[in-house]
Amino acid sequence: MPAEQSESAKNVRAAAARGTAGTSALPEPHEVIAGLRATVTAPGLVTILSPEGELLDHPDYPLEVTPELVQGLYRDMVLVRRFDREGNALQRQGQLGLWVPLLGQEGAQIGAGRAMRPLDMAFPSYREHGVAWCRGVDPTDILGMFRGIDHGSWNPRKARFHNYCIVIGNQVLNAVGYAMGQRFDGMVGDEQTAEATICFFGDGATSQGDVHEGMVFGAAFNAPVVYYCQNNQWAISEPVEKQSRVPLYRRAGSYGFPGIRVDGNDVLACLAVTRWALDECRTGNGPVMIEAFTYRMDAHTTSDDPNRYRNSDETEAWKLLDPIERVKAYLARNGLADAAFFDGVQAEADELAARFRQTCIDLPTPEPGRMFSHVFAEPNPQLDAQRAEMDRYLAGFADSGTVTHR
Amino acid sequence: MTMMTVAKALNLALRQSMEDDAKVLIMGEDVGKLGGVFRITDGLQKDFGEHRVMDTPLAESGIVGTAVGLAMRGYRPVVEIQFDGFVFPGFDQIVSQVAKISFRSQGAWKVPLVIRIPFGGGIGAVEHHSESPESFFCHIAGIRVVACSNPSDAYHLLRQAITSDDPVVFFEPKRRYWEKGEVESASHQGDYFTTRLRRPGTDCTVVTYGPSVAVVLAAADAAAAEGRSLEVLDLRSLSPLDLNPVVESVRRTGHLVVVSEAPRESSITSEVAARVTEEAFYSLQAPVIRVAGYDTPYPPSRLEEEYLPNLDRVLEAVDRSMRY
Numbered sequence: 001m002p003a004e005q006s007e008s009a010k011n012v013r014a015a016a017a018r019g020t021a022g023t024s025a026l027p028e029p030h031e032v033i034a035g036l037r038a039t040v041t042a043p044g045l046v047t048i049l050s051p052e053g054e055l056l057d058h059p060d061y062p063l064e065v066t067p068e069l070v071q072g073l074y075r076d077m078v079l080v081r082r083f084d085r086e087g088n089a090l091q092r093q094g095q096l097g098l099w100v101p102l103l104g105q106e107g108a109q110i111g112a113g114r115a116m117r118p119l120d121m122a123f124p125s126y127r128e129h130g131v132a133w134c135r136g137v138d139p140t141d142i143l144g145m146f147r148g149i150d151h152g153s154w155n156p157r158k159a160r161f162h163n164y165c166i167v168i169g170n171q172v173l174n175a176v177g178y179a180m181g182q183r184f185d186g187m188v189g190d191e192q193t194a195e196a197t198i199c200f201f202g203d204g205a206t207s208q209g210d211v212h213e214g215m216v217f218g219a220a221f222n223a224p225v226v227y228y229c230q231n232n233q234w235a236i237s238e239p240v241e242k243q244s245r246v247p248l249y250r251r252a253g254s255y256g257f258p259g260i261r262v263d264g265n266d267v268l269a270c271l272a273v274t275r276w277a278l279d280e281c282r283t284g285n286g287p288v289m290i291e292a293f294t295y296r297m298d299a300h301t302t303s304d305d306p307n308r309y310r311n312s313d314e315t316e317a318w319k320l321l322d323p324i325e326r327v328k329a330y331l332a333r334n335g336l337a338d339a340a341f342f343d344g345v346q347a348e349a350d351e352l353a354a355r356f357r358q359t360c361i362d363l364p365t366p367e368p369g370r371m372f373s374h375v376f377a378e379p380n381p382q383l384d385a386q387r388a389e390m391d392r393y394l395a396g397f398a399d400s401g402t403v404t405h406r
Numbered sequence: 407m408t409m410m411t412v413a414k415a416l417n418l419a420l421r422q423s424m425e426d427d428a429k430v431l432i433m434g435e436d437v438g439k440l441g442g443v444f445r446i447t448d449g450l451q452k453d454f455g456e457h458r459v460m461d462t463p464l465a466e467s468g469i470v471g472t473a474v475g476l477a478m479r480g481y482r483p484v485v486e487i488q489f490d491g492f493v494f495p496g497f498d499q500i501v502s503q504v505a506k507i508s509f510r511s512q513g514a515w516k517v518p519l520v521i522r523i524p525f526g527g528g529i530g531a532v533e534h535h536s537e538s539p540e541s542f543f544c545h546i547a548g549i550r551v552v553a554c555s556n557p558s559d560a561y562h563l564l565r566q567a568i569t570s571d572d573p574v575v576f577f578e579p580k581r582r583y584w585e586k587g588e589v590e591s592a593s594h595q596g597d598y599f600t601t602r603l604r605r606p607g608t609d610c611t612v613v614t615y616g617p618s619v620a621v622v623l624a625a626a627d628a629a630a631a632e633g634r635s636l637e638v639l640d641l642r643s644l645s646p647l648d649l650n651p652v653v654e655s656v657r658r659t660g661h662l663v664v665v666s667e668a669p670r671e672s673s674i675t676s677e678v679a680a681r682v683t684e685e686a687f688y689s690l691q692a693p694v695i696r697v698a699g700y701d702t703p704y705p706p707s708r709l710e711e712e713y714l715p716n717l718d719r720v721l722e723a724v725d726r727s728m729r730y
Contacts, residue, residue, distance in 0.1 A: 151510040162478075163510050167502040173468055174503060177475020184457060185479070209495070213468035220463050221472075374513040375548050377571035382646035 044249070044261045045293060048268040051321045053329030061272035067336040073114065073267045074327045074337070075345050077106040080130045081324065082349035083139045083356045087129075087146070091302040095360050096146045100127050104265070104297030107323025108230050110134060111270020112292070115278055116198065119160070121182070123175035123199040126164040127230075131200060135161035139352065140359040149363050150370075168201075169208030172227065175199035176218045179225035179286070188224050188284045196281035198226040198274070204235025206251070207243045215255045215287070224281035226274065227252075227289040230264060232296035237309040249291035257287045264294025265323040295321070368394060407590055413583040415557040416446045416522075418591055419564035420484065424454050427482060430568060432459045433469055434486030434522075443488055444524060444583055466496035470521065474503050477517045477573075484568060490525040491534025497542070504573045505548030519573045520564070524580035525553075526617040526667050527714055530707040537704050538668035540616075543575045544645035544677070551645040552599055553577035555619035557587035559602070559642060565594040577644075579617035599643040601651040607637030610661035610724050613652055613678055615641040618665045618715055625720040636724065644674055652678065653685045660691035661727040665715050670698035692730030695723045 048058050048065075055065060080102070087099035102109060105127065113134025116122065122131055129142055137154045144153035145164065152163035165171035179197035182188065187195040205211050206229060218225050231248055233240050240248070252259025258280075262273045270292055277288035295318040299306050306315075331337040372387040410418070424430045432447055432454075438461040441448030451459035462469050466487060473483035487493045493500075500521065507515050527536030543551045550572050554560040560578065567574040604619060605626050614622045619640050626636040637655050641647065656662050662682055664675040679694035697715040705713050 150512065151506075152512070155514045156511050157514050163507075165503075167498065170471065170499060170503050173471025173499065174475040174478065177472030177477075178479050179475070180472060181476045181479025181481055184476075184481070209465075210467055210471060210499075213463070213465045213471065216463045216465065217468045217472050221460075374508050374511075376550075377508055377513070377516045377518075380646055 045263055046260060046269045046273055047263040047266050048272060049266050049326055049330055051265070051326050053326045053333060055268075055330060058269070058272065061269070061276050063268055063272040063275075065268060067331075070268070070327060070331055071337055071341065073110055073271070074324070074331060075348070076110045076114070076130070076133060077267065077324045077327065078345050079349050079352055080110065080133050080139075081106050082353050084129055086353040086356050087143075088298070088302060090143075090357060090360050091146070095357075096143070096302075097148050098146050099302045100146075100300075101296075101298035101302070102127050102129050104295050104318065104323070105230055105232060106130055107267035108264035108270050108292035108294045111267040112198065112200075112228055112274040112290075115271050115274035117195075117278070119187075119193065119195045120278060121160045121162070121175075121178055121195070121197045123162045123171040123178070123197065124164055125168070125171060125201050125205065126166050127202070128164070128200050132159075132161055135159045137161055139356055143356070143360045143363060147360060147363055149366060169205040169210035169214075172199050172201055172205070172208075172211045172214035173217065176214045176221075176223050176225050176287075179218065179223035179281075180221045182224055183222065188282060190283055194282035196224040196226065196278045196286065198228050198278065200228050200230065202235060203229065203231040203233065203240045203243055203248060204238065205229075206248050215251075215289070218287040219255045219257060222284065222286065224284070224286040226277045226281055227287060228274065229289065229291045230294055231291050232264075232294050234296050234300070234306070234310065236300040236304060237306075239310075247291070249289060252289035255287075255289075257289065259289040259291065261291045261293055264292030265321045265326070267323055267327060294323075407588045409586050410557055410589050411584050411586050412554070412557050412560045412578070413444060413446055415561040415587075415589050415591075416564055416578065417448055417450070418589070419561045419568070419594075420447060420450060421453070422591070422594075423482075423484075423565060423568040424450065424458060427568075429480060430458070430482045430484065431476065432484050432486070433462050433473055434460075435462060435464055435469075435488050437461060437486050442486055444580065446522070446578075446583075447486065466492055466494075467499050470496035470499040470504065470519075473519050473521075474499060474507065474517060477519045478507070478515050482518045482520075482568060484520040484522060487521060487523045489535045490523055490537040490539055493521075493523055493539065496521075500543070500549065500573075500575070501546055505546045508572075509548055516571045517573045518568075518571050520567045520570075520576050521574070522564075522576045522578060524583075525577045526579050526581060527704060527707075527710050528581040528617065530710070532707070533704070536707070536710065538616075538666065538699065540575075540577055540644055541668055541673045544674060548573070549645070550574045550599065550643070551577070552643050553579070553616040554642070555579060555582065555616055555640055556585070557589045559598065559640075561589045561591060562594055562596075562598045563642065566598050577616055581617055582620065585620070599648070601648040602640045602642055603637070603651065603655075604640045605636065605638040607635040607659070609635045609637075609659060610663060610727055611637045611639065611652065611655040611659045612663045612665060612720065612724070613639045613641060614665040615644060615674070616667070618667055621715060621717060622665050622720055625717045625724070628717060629721060629724060634724070634728070641674070641678075647674075647677065647681070649678070649681055649685070653682060656682055656686045657689040660689055661724075662690065662694045663697060663720065663723045663727055664694060665697045665720055665723075667699050667714055669701045670696055671701050673698060692727045695727050697723045
């Protein structure tokens with residue numbers, strides 16, 4: 001283990017355990033470099049697997065760590081990272097209009113996603129490819145919206161994973177309403193059939209009124225909802241200190257429910273804490289807020305250029321805290337997986353990426369009439385007339401049926 | 407048939423909808439014990455319980471946004487926005503989620519949500535309590551917008567809105583809440599999201615909706631006394647518009663006046679004028695004339711009589727059309 005890696009990791013943990021930030025208590029220079037702008041006063045960062053791959057016990061969030069569990073989480077993260085990288089490449093090659101990378105947040109997302117039970121409901125923002133994976137959404141179904149085919153290809157009811165929400169923070173209120181419905185339906189309790197809802201949002205979203213109102217409503221109606229904030233330190237170009245003077249998880253206390261800060265790059269900690277939080281909600285002790293303290297290793301989207309607003313030292317420091325590497329180190333060092341396992345996962349990831357790529361290229365452009373579908377659930381003669389108008393217009397072309405618009 | 411006020415008819419529609427379907431919920435500010443500031447939900451919490459008639463925290467985006475989640479869960483929330491001018495914090499949820507979830511999810515989700523909004527002026531209120539924001543909502547694809555003008559329509563339109571699988575923004579003419587009329591409340595059937603002929607006539611078509619219907623009917627009485635026959639149509643459905651009855655009427659009269667309290671620019675009166683011009687150009691013997699609120703913020707109430715379309719302004723517009 002190189003000395004500076006260990007030192008940097010210590011800095012992260014020390015900073016996370018110590019300081020307030022924002023304008024009330026400026027971070028030290030090395031913390032600025034590490035991107036640790038909003039940090040905690042409580043000794044709270046929950047870690048179970050250290051950045052060096054050392055397994056720690058956490059008294060409050062016990063987790064039975066089996067080789068199969070860790071292998072599975074490793075596989076999840078590698079596969080998700082692989083198709084995420086392919087998404088970036090497809091955008092660069094002109095096959096996608098946009099891609100929203102999750103690089104660096106695999107631990108935060110797989111941990112939370114694998115904590116869910118089948119009946120639980122998830123409301124994502126638009127970067128939750130890892131959670132989608134855990135909900136059984138085929139990764140190729142994420143391509144449609146970024147290729148301009150549709151606004152969401154998967155069936156959100158079936159997957160119990162809502163469509164991506166692009167307006168920042170809207171989904172938090174929708175999630176709270178859904179969770180209120182779970183409660184009204186009598187689905188809160190000890191039974192295996194008990195349900196909870198989890199909603200995902202970022203550090204930037206915490207400034208939105210909808211997130212505030214979502215927390216007010218969730219508390220007022222005892223909704224079984226987990227507010228899962230991935231604090232990846234950056235809202236496009238704005239550091240988290242623009243959003244808050246206090247560590248984000250501490251806001252929960254003022255709404256009257258627990259807030260926990262978890263090492264978002266520690267998949268085991270994210271799993272254990274989210275499982276605990278969902279159980280709390282299922283048994284009537286919701287809501288709970290989780291702040292997964294992580295880092296956006298790539299740009300906000302493929303349209304963004306982070307070189308304009310952050311130093312590469314910062315990204316380099318966070319590389320040493322990678323969510324996948326620590327799991328790999330743990331598996332390898334303890335003899336829980338061999339080269340064949342790692343090679344097998346890599347091969348599976350490459351196959352997935354190839355399928356992801358080919359499906360993307362093969363995605364058919366929908367018929368123009370698609371734009372009139374499902375605008376309303378009930379008949380709408382006005383819209384039918386407009387559709388007929390468009391059909392007549394398009395039929396006037398010699399090569400009617402194909403539209404060239406690029 | 408029973409005589410009742412618009413307020414009572416709305417209350418009855420809510421009550422019967424809740425009796426018919428256990429998934430119907432009411433949410434809003436002060437809708438519980440108080441029965442709403444206009445008493446539209448009077449007595450409902452007492453009879454249906456706090457879980458079905460919910461006083462919410464004071465946040466319109468929260469009310470609409472959580473109602474969306476409840477609708478996704480299979481409920482039929484009817485939310486009350488206390489006054490027209492207070493809907494705007496919830497506007498983002500209406501535009502971005504309520505209206506688009508069906509389209510985005512390719513029909514996997516429906517959002518059977520009703521957003522009730524008391525609207526319009528004429529009650530001597532302070533700022534933000536007299537507005538007519540309906541045109542904003544008509545511009546949003548994916549929601550239906552309706553307005554009632556009398557007790558019978560208040561009842562039937564609300565019953566239909568609550569059973570609709572589409573989101574409906576439901577405008578209630580607050581200055582008509584206490585006006586009485588006959589309501590057939592034994593059952594609700596049929597489509598009320600249609601333009602309704604209020605008074606047949608032969609000389610000039612006057613189209614309106616909501617609180618202005620009574621104004622236009624009074625103008626038609628006055629015109630009749632002078633030997634002029636106005637045909638009065640009540641749009642009821644503001645989006646989508648049921649325009650065929652209007653076009654058909656204009657083909658007979660050749661004259662069209664459109665009346666609304668809302669500011670004139672980019673409004674429902676603009677839309678009706680444009681579309682009738684497109685569809686009945688050769689039948690028109692005069693340009694379509696609009697009588698509307700002025701393009702100013704809603705004025706202090708001592709000036710609202712001058713702001714609101716009244717009987718004289720309607721008759722003056724009819725005169726101009728007929729003189730053309």
